[in-house]
Amino acid sequence: MRPDGSWTGRAPGRVNLIGEHVDYLGGRVLPCAIDRFTISTGEPAREWEVISPVADGLRFVRAVGERLGAPPQRVRVESNVPPGAGVSSSAALLVSVAAGLRPDLPGAEAALACQAAEQAARGVMVGVMDQFAAALGRAGHALLLDTGSLKYRYVPFPASVLIAVVDSGIERDLADTPYNQRRREAESGMPRRRRHVESELRRVDAFVAALERGDLAALGRLLDESHASLRDDFEVSTPEVDALVARAAAHPGCLGARIMGAGFGGSVLALVEAGREGGFEAAVGRPVLFCQTADGAYVG
Ligand code: GLA
Numbered sequence: 001m002r003p004d005g006s007w008t009g010r011a012p013g014r015v016n017l018i019g020e021h022v023d024y025l026g027g028r029v030l031p032c033a034i035d036r037f038t039i040s041t042g043e044p045a046r047e048w049e050v051i052s053p054v055a056d057g058l059r060f061v062r063a064v065g066e067r068l069g070a071p072p073q074r075v076r077v078e079s080n081v082p083p084g085a086g087v088s089s090s091a092a093l094l095v096s097v098a099a100g101l102r103p104d105l106p107g108a109e110a111a112l113a114c115q116a117a118e119q120a121a122r123g124v125m126v127g128v129m130d131q132f133a134a135a136l137g138r139a140g141h142a143l144l145l146d147t148g149s150l151k152y153r154y155v156p157f158p159a160s161v162l163i164a165v166v167d168s169g170i171e172r173d174l175a176d177t178p179y180n181q182r183r184r185e186a187e188s189g190m191p192r193r194r195r196h197v198e199s200e201l202r203r204v205d206a207f208v209a210a211l212e213r214g215d216l217a218a219l220g221r222l223l224d225e226s227h228a229s230l231r232d233d234f235e236v237s238t239p240e241v242d243a244l245v246a247r248a249a250a251h252p253g254c255l256g257a258r259i260m261g262a263g264f265g266g267s268v269l270a271l272v273e274a275g276r277e278g279g280f281e282a283a284v285g286r287p288v289l290f291c292q293t294a295d296g297a298y299v300g
Pocket of ligand 1: 021263
C-alpha cells in the first residue's frame, strides 16, 4: 500500500493437475498457478466501486475487502484469465485484491479469507484449492496441498510437459450448477460419490510419485482414469466435454486429458509432450491455452 492509500495486487489463475472435488472434504489436491494474471488497483473511496471485466466483480471485491477489514475502495481490474473457463478467474480476482490490500498476511491466511469471501459472494461452498494456488503456487512446480491440515509442499513440474487448457465453450456460473449438491452427496457418504473421492485421492498420490520418477506415461493414464471417475462416479461431465477429452487424448502428443475444476462444462486439462503439440488445437477443434506454471501472489 502506498502512502496515499492506493495499492496494486496481482494474482494468477490456476489449473488443477489432479485431485478434483476432494478439497471440501479435507483431501489432497495438486494445482499449479499459471501465467495468466489479474491485476487490481485501488484507492479508498466513499463507497465500493469496481470496474471489472469479471462478471460480479463488485460483489467479489467487496466481499474480500470487507473480510479483510478494509474501508470502501474504488477498484479497477484488468485480467487475461479467461472467465467461466475453469481456470479460476474468481480466485485470481479475490487474491489480487487481498494481495493489494494485505500483502503482509501469510499466504494461507489470505487464501482462507478469499475462500470465505467467494462462498459469501455467490453462495457456492467452494473448497480452498483455487485461492491457495493463486496465493502460493510456485513457478516450475505443482503445489501439493492437504486441504485438511493446510500443509503443503512443492513438487517439481517437468519442462518437457505442456499444460493445455481446452475451453469447452460451455460457460457456466458455479451458482447455477449442482456443485453444492455434489458436495452434500459426497459429505453424506453416497457410495458412488465416495468411490470417486477415494479413488481420486489414490490418484493424487500416484501422480506425485509419477512426477517424482519422471514417468510421463503414468501421468497421462491417471488423468484418463480421473476423467472416467468424474464422468461416471461423480457425474460432473457433459457429453460435449467427454467428446473433447476423447479428441484431445487421441492426439499423438497428448499424454492424457480430463475435465478440470468444478465441471459441468468449463474446461479440459490435457498434458502434451513439449515439441509434439503441433496440430493439437486443430485436432480438438476448440481454442487451446498453453500455459506455464507461475508464482502465486504471496510467493517471491
Ligand atoms: C471449483 C472449486 C474448488 C474445487 C473444484 C473441484 O474449482 O472452487 O474449490 O472444489 O471446483 O475440484
